[in-house]
Structure formats: structure tokens, C-alpha cells
Amino acid sequence: MTAPRPPLRPPPADAPSDPDRGSRDELDELRRRTHELDRSRLALLSFPEERQANREALIRANREWRTVFDKLDDALFVHDREYRVLLANRTYLEWAGLPEEQVLGEVYWHVFPRDAGPHWLCKQLVDGESTDVHDDMVLPDGKILRLSHFALPGSGAQDALFMHILEDITDHSLAQQALEQSEARFRGIAESVRDAIVMIDEEDRVLEWNPAAERLFGYSAGEALGADLRRLIVPERLRQADERPRGFESFLSTGQGPIVGSVQEVMALCKDGSELSVELSVAPVEGNSGRHCVGVARDITERRAIQRRLAEGEKRLRHIVTSLGDGVVVLDANGTALFANPAALALLGRPEEEVIGRQTGLPLAIGNGAGIEILRPGGGAVWVEAQVVESRWEEHSAYVMSLHDMSQHVQLERHRRYANQRLQEALESTIGAIALALEKRDPYTAGHQQRVSTLSVAIATTLGLEPERIEGIRLGAMIHDIGKIYIPSEILNRPGRLDPREFELIKSHPEVGYDIIKGIVFPWPVADMILQHHERLDGSGYPHGLEGEAISLEARILTVADVVEAITSHRPYRPALGIEVAIGEIDAHRGQWFQNDIVDACIALFVEQGFCF
Structure with missing residues (x-):
């Protein structure tokens, strides 16, 4: 169909009356109108092609949309006002366990989730009372x-559509x-443990403070x-004015610091000023708000007092060793004298400065009671009987060697x-002082350890x-309850x-006693006796x-003696x-808790x- 031709535009009123000029203007206008008509015709001719391209683009977009829709891990479906499923993705069909043709058109609670x-x-x-709602649902499985x-969006009131998204959480x-x-x-543990647990944030503010604290x-x-x-528990003399504790900035950025992962002994301030x-x-x-710091603090005041007493005992022991007539040399694993x-020094024939910190030439693996010859620097030699035991010296492994001058055997043997x-x-x-200190705190069991020791020896x-082993049992039994020094009187x-909590505190005494004694070198398993005397x-x-x-x-012998003494004594x-x-x-x-031959020996002592x- 041809478009109607537009009327020609009349010449301007002031145009000159030049017939040639008028013809030229009319021709130009005709050419312009012809060009516009050609453009309109081309547009009409090309419209079917654009419509086909739009249709293909629409189909392609719909296909891409459906692909994305089906690839979602969450289940999605669309229903109408009658709750009939109109569209469902792959995940929804898998969860429902049904093919698409059995889902579409059904009310969704007959499909999934069933209700x-x-x-x-x-x-x-659907009733228009809300626009966007969420809820959690627990399925039977x-x-x-x-x-x-x-x-x-975009649907009317009568033909409204609604989408459900089901996320597996x-x-x-x-x-x-x-x-x-x-x-x-954690909170239950923090409230029941006997150690103080404190948590602070990056500004040193206290976030956790358990009952023990x-x-x-x-x-x-x-x-x-x-x-x-x-400002709460650090003594004023130890605070750094207007500064963080050393290394704290590094701790905040890396989680590492000088005391992280280690155990430190420090002084703390109490509310009463002590x-x-x-x-x-x-x-x-x-x-959630940054890196925090958790500290666990245990009161070791009593332990430090015990350590001081032990240090004093070690000092006395060193004095005794110094005064011995026999030579005593402490060597490290390389044979260097400590x-x-x-x-x-008299047996070696050298002054102290030529011995300490130097190789002595004394053999370490010589056994007990072996005779060795010591060559003195100025000439001559002396035969000694050497005994070597592995021990500890100033917190390090060491060998203690005693040197006995065989030339004066009788006299030195007496010394x-x-x-x-x-x-x-x-x-x-x-040991007796430690045992007495414990029993002073517990008068109802005064003499308990001594009596258990007597029965254990019997x-x-x-x-x-053998006698040496019996001696170890005697001494171990005398302090087997040393851990009770930690228990409030x-x-x-x-x-x-x-109550159960107090009983658990009582039950900790074998481990506490073991921790106190394990650092002392005994020739007998005293620490193990203390740790194991309540095992069965x-x-x-x-x-x-x-x-x-x-x-x-x-420990098995000590266990039987401990039970018998406890039952026969007032509590x-x-x-x-x-x-x-x-x-x-x-x-x-x-045979269940106690070893048969130990029970037989104990009964025979009392009955026979x-x-x-």
C-alpha cells in the first residue's frame, strides 16, 4: 500500500516572483519527500526481519534464564493464587522425587514439602497481608x-504469581x-575449674571472668x-605508663608474642591490695570483633613456699656433699665437669679453676664399684673406686660420680x-617435715602417712x-598424701x-603431689607411688x-596399706x-582392685x- 503524498509546501510570501526559482524549490521538496518515502518503504520491508530477530533473542534469553533457573542449588517454584505449581526448577523436582509433568498443575503441598x-x-x-516473608521448616527426615x-512483580491482583525459594540450611x-x-x-568448664580464666579484648578490657578468678x-x-x-590485677610497679605490654601489638596482628604458648610465673594484685x-x-x-587473649592463672603461692624449702634443703645437701671425704664430681654428657x-679436687691433683668447665678424662660408662687409675699432673697416680649415677644438676641431665680413694679404704669407707x-x-x-606440715593441716588423719608407711614396709x-626397695617404699609412703597440701583445710x-565438686578436688591430690615431688631425684619411684596410690x-x-x-x-603395696589404715582410723x-x-x-x-599376694600378705600380718x- 502506497503512502498518500503530502501536499507541496507553498512558497514564502516574500519570495521573488521568479518562475525558475519556484520550480527549483518545488523540485527540491519533491526530492526530499521521495527520499522520506523510500526510507519508509525500506522500514516497512525490513520490519519482518527485525521481528524475527526479536523473537529469536527472546527465545535465547528465555533459554538462558531457564538454564540459570535449573542450575540453582536452592529449590524454586512458582504458583498462582490457587497454589497450583506453574514452574519448578530441577532442584525442586529432585527434592520432590517427581517428574515435571506430575508436578505442574498440582497444589504445592501435595508435592513438596508435603503438608x-x-x-x-x-x-x-496470597491474601495480601504481607509482601515478603521467611520461615524455617524441619522435615520428617x-x-x-x-x-x-x-x-x-508485574502481575495483577487476579493473575498474581508467587515464588517460593527453599534453602537447605x-x-x-x-x-x-x-x-x-x-x-x-566452655562456660561450664570455665565455671567449674579451680584455675582463674580471664579473657581480654584488644583494648585490655575484661570480657570473661570465671568464679575461680x-x-x-x-x-x-x-x-x-x-x-x-x-589496672585491675597488675601491680603498679610492673605497669608500663601509657604503653601496651611489650609485644602486645605484634600479638594483635599475628597472634604470636613472647608469652603465647608458654607458662610464666608472675606477680598479681588482689582487690585487697595483697x-x-x-x-x-x-x-x-x-x-567476631577481633583477636582476643585468654589467660589461665593458678595460685602457686604454696608451691613457691615448698620450692623455697626444697631449695634450702638442696643448699644443705650441697654443703653436706662439699664436706664429704669422698670425691664427688658432677659431669655433663660430654664429660665436662660442672x-x-x-x-x-684433691684426688685429681688440680685446683678448681683447672677442673670446672673442662674435660676431666673420667669415663662415664664404668658401672658401679669399678676401679680406675687417676694420673695426676705432677706425676704419680691414685687408684679410686668410682660409682656413677644419672641425675639432674641445675635443671639439666648430668652424671654424679663419687670417687673413693682405695689407698685409705677402711678409713674412707667409714667416712x-x-x-x-x-x-x-x-x-x-x-620428708618428715613435709609429712608433718601436711598432717598439721589435717588433725583427723595425724599419723596416717606414718602408719601406712609402717604397714607397707611389713x-x-x-x-x-630387697631391703633397698623396701626403704623406697617406706619413704614414699611417708609422703604419699603430700598433694593434700593443696586442698583447703x-x-x-x-x-x-x-559434694561432687569438692570430691573432685580431693581426687586431684595424687597429681598435685606428683607435680611437687617429680623434680626431686630419688633412687626409688617415689613420684610414681604418689601418683598411682589410688589406681586399681x-x-x-x-x-x-x-x-x-x-x-x-x-604403688600396689601402698594402695592396700592405705585402704586398711583408712578404714581402721577415725575420720x-x-x-x-x-x-x-x-x-x-x-x-x-x-584380684579386682588389689593384687592377690599383697592381700594375702596383709591379712597374714594381722591374723597370723x-x-x-
């Missing part, structure tokens, strides 16, 4: 879904539950939380025995153990029953549930029960030999 009717929030959406419902929910349970467990430092949680830790020694360990914690008493006797007496005096003798002497053959004991041969023989919570009850107890559990405490 008696529409979700209540979805109904509110335990899967947790997060439901998002919203109306699709099972793993997230379980992780959240696990996190909450972990936090609850309240007891240790005297500040309640309400007073401590949010306070500056340095100071105490604490053992502090520090660890970094990543928090210590030599005057007698050893050696006298010196050993003094060493033994010093050791026993130290049992070991009946079993035929009001708990030790309480006449009523202990069947593994039902504490602290480590050891079984059978894993428990040392000394704050009950009177003495008598030897018959004690014998019945160990006999009833022979008339043993009594």
Missing part, C-alpha cells in the same frame, strides 16, 4: 529448610547448634567485666658411710623384697559428706585409670570401723603375726 495445606505465611502473602515467599543449623553447645561446655583476685564478675585488666604468685599461660582467640667437691647416713637423715628429715618384707576436715588393678581407680602391671609394685565423717571391716574390704576385692598399728 495439610498451604504454609501459613504463604497464605498471608531431619532436613531443615529456610522458606522465602514473595509475590512476583541443615548443615548451617547443625553447625550453629554445635557452636552453641561448645560455648555452653573471683576467688583468686577478690573482684566479682560485675566489677571486673569491662575493666582494664592491667600480691600473690600465679602461674600464667596465654593463648590467642579469634573473636661441680667438684674439695675431696675430688663414706657416715656421710651417706647424714644424707639419708637429711632426706628423711626433709607387707613388702613379707613378700621378700575446711574440706579436709569437714564432718559431713562432700581393673582400671577403675584414678587419676589415670591404670590397669595391672601399668601400676608399679610399690571427720565417720568413726573407725575396725580391722575386721578392713580385712573384709580388701578380701572382697582381691598379730600386727597392729
Whole structure:
């Protein structure tokens, strides 16, 4: 169809009356109109091609949209006002377990997730009461879904469409539950442990302050939380004015620092102005608001007092060693002399400055009682009997060598025995003092360790153990309850029953005692006796549930003696029960808790030999 031709434009009113000029203008206008008509015709001719291109683009966009729709991990479906499914992606069909033809047109609660009717929030959406709603749903198989419902834009009120997005949040929910349970467990542990637990943020503000911290430092949680830790418990003389503790900036950026991962002994300030020694360990914690610092502090005031007493005992022992008639040389693993008493220097024929820090030439692997020849620098030689034991010297492994001059064997033997006797007496005096210090705090069990020691020696003798081993049992039994020095006296002497928390504190005494004694070098397994004297053959004991041969023989003997003495003695919570009850107890559990031959030896002592405490 040809477009109507537009009328020619009349010439301007002031145009000159030039017939040639008018013809030229009309011709130009005609040419312009012809060009416009040609353009219109071409546009009309090309319209079908543009329409086809638009159709193909639309089909391609729809296909791409459907591909993305089906690749989503979340389940999506669209329904109408009658809740009939009009469109569903691949994930929704997989979760429903149905092909598309069985899903489309069905009300969605007959497909997935199955229910008696529409979700209540979805109904509110369809009824126009809300526009965008979310809810979580737990399926019968335990899967947790997060439901998002919203109306699709562009649809009218009557033909409105609604989309549901179903997101599987099972793993997230379980992780959240696990996190909450972990936090609850941590808080339970923090509130029950005997060590102070304190957490601070990057500004040194207190974030956590457990009950043990309240007891240790005297500040309640309400007073401590949010306070500056340095001004709370760091003695003023140790604070750095207007500065962070050294290395703290590095800790904030890297989680590393001078004290991270180590145990430090520091002084701490209490609310009442007093100071105490604490053992502090520090660890970094990543928090939502930055890197935090957690410190665990333990009161070691009593331990330091014990260490001072032990150091004094070591000083006395060194004095005794210095005065010995026999030579004593302490060597490291390379044979370098670390210590030599005057007698050893006399035997070596050299002054101290030529011995200490130098190789002595004395052989280490010579056994006990071996004779060696010492060549003196100025000529001549002396034969000595050498004994070597592995020990520790100033916190390092070392060998202690005693040198006995064989030329004056009789006289020096007498001096050696006298010196050993003094060493033994010093050791026993130290052990006795420690035992007495404990029993002063617990008058109801006064003499308990001594009586257990006497019975343990009698049992070991009946079993035929060698005298040296029996001596170790005697001394170990005398201090087997040293760990109770850590237990408050009001708990030790309480006449009523202990609550579970207090009983757990009592049960810690073998480990505490072991920690106190393990650094002292004994020729017997004294520390193991202390640690294991509440273990049982069947593994039902504490602290480590050891079984059978894993428990040392000394500890097995000590266990039986400890039980018998405890039953026959008066306790704050009950009177003495008598030897018959004690014998019945160990006999009833022979082979289960107690070793048979040890039980037999103990019963024979009381029944056949008339043993009594």
C-alpha cells in the first residue's frame, strides 16, 4: 500500500516572483519527500526481519534464564493464587522425587514439602497481608529448610504469581547448634575449674571472668567485666605508663608474642591490695570483633613456699656433699665437669679453676664399684673406686660420680658411710617435715602417712623384697598424701559428706603431689607411688585409670596399706570401723582392685603375726 503524498509546501510570501526559482524549490521538496518515502518503504520491508530477530533473542534469553533457573542449588517454584505449581526448577523436582509433568498443575503441598495445606505465611502473602516473608521448616527426615515467599512483580491482583525459594540450611543449623553447645561446655568448664580464666579484648578490657578468678583476685564478675585488666590485677610497679605490654601489638596482628604458648610465673594484685604468685599461660582467640587473649592463672603461692624449702634443703645437701671425704664430681654428657667437691679436687691433683668447665678424662660408662687409675699432673697416680649415677644438676641431665680413694679404704669407707647416713637423715628429715606440715593441716588423719608407711614396709618384707626397695617404699609412703597440701583445710576436715565438686578436688591430690615431688631425684619411684596410690588393678581407680602391671609394685603395696589404715582410723565423717571391716574390704576385692599376694600378705600380718598399728 502506497503512502498518500503530502501536499507541496507553498512558497514564502516574500519570495521573488521568479518562475525558475519556484520550480527549483518545488523540485527540491519533491526530492526530499521521495527520499522520506523510500526510507519508509525500506522500514516497512525490513520490519519482518527485525521481528524475527526479536523473537529469536527472546527465545535465547528465555533459554538462558531457564538454564540459570535449573542450575540453582536452592529449590524454586512458582504458583498462582490457587497454589497450583506453574514452574519448578530441577532442584525442586529432585527434592520432590517427581517428574515435571506430575508436578505442574498440582497444589504445592501435595508435592513438596508435603503438608495439610498451604504454609501459613504463604497464605498471608496470597491474601495480601504481607509482601515478603521467611520461615524455617524441619522435615520428617531431619532436613531443615529456610522458606522465602514473595509475590512476583508485574502481575495483577487476579493473575498474581508467587515464588517460593527453599534453602537447605541443615548443615548451617547443625553447625550453629554445635557452636552453641561448645560455648555452653566452655562456660561450664570455665565455671567449674579451680584455675582463674580471664579473657581480654584488644583494648585490655575484661570480657570473661570465671568464679575461680573471683576467688583468686577478690573482684566479682560485675566489677571486673569491662575493666582494664592491667589496672585491675597488675601491680603498679610492673605497669608500663601509657604503653601496651611489650609485644602486645605484634600479638594483635599475628597472634604470636613472647608469652603465647608458654607458662610464666608472675606477680598479681588482689582487690585487697595483697600480691600473690600465679602461674600464667596465654593463648590467642579469634573473636567476631577481633583477636582476643585468654589467660589461665593458678595460685602457686604454696608451691613457691615448698620450692623455697626444697631449695634450702638442696643448699644443705650441697654443703653436706662439699664436706664429704669422698670425691664427688658432677659431669655433663660430654664429660665436662660442672661441680667438684674439695675431696675430688684433691684426688685429681688440680685446683678448681683447672677442673670446672673442662674435660676431666673420667669415663662415664664404668658401672658401679669399678676401679680406675687417676694420673695426676705432677706425676704419680691414685687408684679410686668410682660409682656413677644419672641425675639432674641445675635443671639439666648430668652424671654424679663419687670417687673413693682405695689407698685409705677402711678409713674412707667409714667416712663414706657416715656421710651417706647424714644424707639419708637429711632426706628423711626433709620428708618428715613435709609429712608433718601436711598432717598439721589435717588433725583427723595425724599419723596416717606414718602408719601406712609402717604397714607397707611389713607387707613388702613379707613378700621378700630387697631391703633397698623396701626403704623406697617406706619413704614414699611417708609422703604419699603430700598433694593434700593443696586442698583447703575446711574440706579436709569437714564432718559431713562432700559434694561432687569438692570430691573432685580431693581426687586431684595424687597429681598435685606428683607435680611437687617429680623434680626431686630419688633412687626409688617415689613420684610414681604418689601418683598411682589410688589406681586399681581393673582400671577403675584414678587419676589415670591404670590397669595391672601399668601400676608399679610399690604403688600396689601402698594402695592396700592405705585402704586398711583408712578404714581402721577415725575420720571427720565417720568413726573407725575396725580391722575386721578392713580385712573384709580388701578380701572382697582381691584380684579386682588389689593384687592377690599383697592381700594375702596383709591379712597374714594381722591374723597370723598379730600386727597392729
